[in-house]
Amino acid sequence: MTADAAAWQALGLSLWVAFWATLLAMPLALWVAWLLARVPFRGKWLLNAAVHLPLVLPPVVTGYLLLLSFGRSAPLGRALEAVGLQLAFHWTGAVLAAIVMGFPLMVRAMRLAIEAVDPKLEAAAATLGAPRTHVFARVTLPLIAPGILAGAVMGFAKAMGEFGATITFVANIPGQTQTLPSAIWTALQIPGGESAALFMVALACLVAVAAVVISEALARRVAARIAGA
Numbered sequence: 001m002t003a004d005a006a007a008w009q010a011l012g013l014s015l016w017v018a019f020w021a022t023l024l025a026m027p028l029a030l031w032v033a034w035l036l037a038r039v040p041f042r043g044k045w046l047l048n049a050a051v052h053l054p055l056v057l058p059p060v061v062t063g064y065l066l067l068l069s070f071g072r073s074a075p076l077g078r079a080l081e082a083v084g085l086q087l088a089f090h091w092t093g094a095v096l097a098a099i100v101m102g103f104p105l106m107v108r109a110m111r112l113a114i115e116a117v118d119p120k121l122e123a124a125a126a127t128l129g130a131p132r133t134h135v136f137a138r139v140t141l142p143l144i145a146p147g148i149l150a151g152a153v154m155g156f157a158k159a160m161g162e163f164g165a166t167i168t169f170v171a172n173i174p175g176q177t178q179t180l181p182s183a184i185w186t187a188l189q190i191p192g193g194e195s196a197a198l199f200m201v202a203l204a205c206l207v208a209v210a211a212v213v214i215s216e217a218l219a220r221r222v223a224a225r226i227a228g229a
Contacts, residue, residue, distance in 0.1 A: 007200045009175060010183035011207070017091060017179060018159035021098035022152055025106055029151060033110035038119075052104045059101065059164025066097060066169045091177055093170040098159035105158055106151035113147020114140070146219050153215040160207060180204055 035041075036048055054062050070077045070087040077088060087093035117140055125135045163181035170177040172186060184200045187193035 063165035063168025109151035
């Protein structure tokens with residue numbers, strides 16, 4: 001396989017991993033953000049600390065903890081493999097690593113959006129007899145939509161750039177677990193591989209710029225719809 005073909009393959013896997021990581025993490029991130037922003041309960045500080053732990057731990061440590069928890073020799077890893085879900089040294093494990101590393105950024109963006117909504121608006125809707133689910137869907141959700149979008153973009157970007165936890169948990173297998181950051185690192189270890197690395201860096205920059213442009217366009221549309229409503 002040529003260097004360019006390997007680069008496009010790594011880019012495709014990175015986009016695939018980032019897509020699934022963002023899609024799977026969004027509902028849980030929104031729920032946790034809601035808990036931290038609006039629900040009083042004992043031990044909230046512990047949940048907050050657990051959510052943000054991947055931001056302060058070295059990514060390699062996070063990857064090693066994932067390997068200890070979901071590796072083929074771990075009880076949980078064996079149980080998942082028994083039902084056909086392999087994580088360690090598989091692209092699905094790269095998705096899990098991306099979820100763990102991007103989750104704190106998603107939760108923070110969504111939590112800030114929720115905290116910015118005046119609770120009196122929700123209370124007013126509730127006094128009119130609207131069920132709690134309707135209040136959330138018709139009042140809260142439209143108002144926090146930009147924050148949800150921002151969290152999704154941050155999670156996607158983090159998944160695209162994730163390296164340390166991913167390479168520790170799923171290794172660096174070309175065509176199977178080699179994402180774009182891993183491919184860039186591999187190219188830089190080979191004498192004369194700077195040109196291939198530069199090409200992949202250019203691809204990463206193009207994807208990042210495209211993600212920012214698309215997110216800005218979507219944010220404007222959401223803001224316009226909210227203002228019109």
